[in-house]
Amino acid sequence: EAQVTQNPRYLITVTGKKLTVTCSQNMNHEYMSWYRQDPGLGLRQIYYSMNVEVTDKGDVPEGYKVSRKEKRNFPLILESPSPNQTSLYFCASSLRGKLTGELFFGEGSRLTVL
Amino acid sequence: GNSVTQMEGPVTLSEEAFLTINCTYTATGYPSLFWYVQYPGEGLQLLLKATKADDKGSNKGFEATYRKETTSFHLEKGSVQVSDSAVYFCALSGDDKIIFGKGTRLHILP
Numbered sequence: 001e002a003q004v005t006q007n008p009r010y011l012i013t014v015t016g017k018k019l020t021v022t023c024s025q026n027m028n029h030e031y032m033s034w035y036r037q038d039p040g041l042g043l044r045q046i047y048y049s050m051n052v053e054v055t056d057k058g059d060v061p062e063g064y065k066v067s068r069k070e071k072r073n074f075p076l077i078l079e080s081p082s083p084n085q086t087s088l089y090f091c092a093s094s095l096r097g098k099l100t101g102e103l104f105f106g107e108g109s110r111l112t113v114l
Numbered sequence: 115g116n117s118v119t120q121m122e123g124p125v126t127l128s129e130e131a132f133l134t135i136n137c138t139y140t141a142t143g144y145p146s147l148f149w150y151v152q153y154p155g156e157g158l159q160l161l162l163k164a165t166k167a168d169d170k171g172s173n174k175g176f177e178a179t180y181r182k183e184t185t186s187f188h189l190e191k192g193s194v195q196v197s198d199s200a201v202y203f204c205a206l207s208g209d210d211k212i213i214f215g216k217g218t219r220l221h222i223l224p
Contacts (some may be wrong), residue, residue: 030122033212042216043158043203058211090157100146103212105157 002027006091006106013081014114021076021109023091031094032074033103034066036087043090058114063109081113116141120204122217123208127194128162128223135189135218137178137204145208146179147171147187152201152217161189 004025013019018090022083025032033048035058045058063085074093078085088110092103121136139147146165150158162171167182167206176191199222204215 040216043214045211092158102160102163103150103158105159107155107157 002104003105006089006109008109009107010110012112012114015082016080017046018037019078019081019111020035020087021078021091021111023074023076023106025074025091026067026072027093027095028071028073029093029095029104031096032068033092033094034064034076035090035092036060037090037108038087046076046089053065065067067083076082078111081111085111085114086113087111116145116206116208116211116213118204118206118213118215120202120218121217123201123219124221124224126221129196130193131222133189133191133194133198133220135202135204135220136186137189137215139185139187139206141185141206141208143208145206146210147178147203148189148207149176149178150187150205150214151202152203154200158203194220194222196224198222212222 007022030051033041034046037043044060046064047066049055088108090108091106094103117140119138146164149161150160151161162173164171164180170179177191178187201217201219203217
């Protein structure tokens with residue numbers, strides 16, 4: 001089954017404790033992206049990757065890191081989480097890059113930073 | 115720059131009512147337009163799309179027509195069901211990035 005898998009789905013952590021949210025897709029998609037969803041703000045893009053070893057900042061990259069060492073994986077790293085990073089995070093992928101708009105989304109990871 | 119504006123919710127309707135969720139856009143060039151739906155506890159999924167002016171996207175009884183003259187892509191459904199309760203996002207894909215509207219929450223009452 002074609003899917004985007006995120007882990008963990010739920011996480012409660014404390015300020016400053018490094019964490020990684022993993023994202024994996026099994027569709028051989030070139031394009032992958034991370035979004036955060038907050039009430040009243042909709043979806044905001046954090047980082048995206050057009051292909052292996054190619055990553056770019058989205059609208060709200062501060063406090064986040066990403067890497068794309070393999071085509072299928074695109075982990076989101078919070079080196080020193082803060083309470084304002086409490087949010088619902090989505091990973092998404094697309095076959096032919098950002099221009100098509102046809103994104104496949106994971107089920108989301110709800111992160112709480114105390 | 116490109117932007118998407120959609121009506122604020124929540125929108126509450128009775129089952130079998132007619133639905134319209136407004137979406138307008140600002141873009142350079144010729145973007146593709148999309149509606150995504152997010153059911154409770156799930157990620158977004160593509161509902162329908164249109165890639166050029168006057169195209170009509172349709173799926174699951176929902177329709178939207180790409181209107182270049184009014185820069186709009188309103189979502190419509192003739193008879194909604196309780197199972198349509200979700201958050202709906204309008205989006206555009208242009209020259210540089212994919213942009214989402216803020217989402218409209220829809221509640222359908224039985």
